[in-house]
Amino acid sequence: MAVSTKSAEVSISNSLGAQQDRQSVTSDWNSLQDAIEGVRVREMKNVLKSGGDVLCEVFRRDWMLDDGDVDQVFQSVMNPGSISAWHVHRLTTDRLFASHGALQIVLFDARQNSPTYGRINEFRLGAMRPALLIIPPGVFHGVRNISHEPALLLNLVNQAYQYEDPDHWRLPLDTDKIPYRFER
Secondary structure, eight states: OOOOOOOOOOOOOOTTTTOOOOOBOTOOOBBBOOTTTOOEEEEEEOOOOGGGGGOOOOOOOOOOSSSSHHHHHEEEETTOOOOEEEEEEESOOEEEEEEEEEEEEEEEEOOTSTTTTTOOEEEEEEEEEEEEEOOOTTEEEEEEEEESSSSSEEEESSSSSSSSSOOOOEEOOOSSSOOOOOOO
């Protein structure tokens, strides 16, 4: 006996303006978005230890995600709803890891000679689905805490912060130069 796995369709009134979601992931939960040139994502696995403890690797050189060294590691604490955008580096590669809470990270490729110039990528990283996100120089990024608790963001950069000559370039959150708006 064949069993139908399709449930009865419910009519949705077009007068409400509802739009169907587009497919954004594969059946393996891999993102369908075309990555910005040079952007890499390494998803991690949480290892459950005795007593309910959790271990998660953050970085290993033998993963060979990029060819840079780790010259400095720093942590940012972001309050719920907090947004830090937009910033870019000329020389520095960022490696972002959300160790607590959940973060939305949006990237914009501003490199005019890049094959992905003008492309937007959006990622969600967090303690429940940990990943290391590699952002090359020339790619603007903005970060928003999407959890209801403070979120912790680790950054493992290839060049330590230069106090006298910071490799930090900024645009305001509401700039019209980047075709993306964070929801508040």
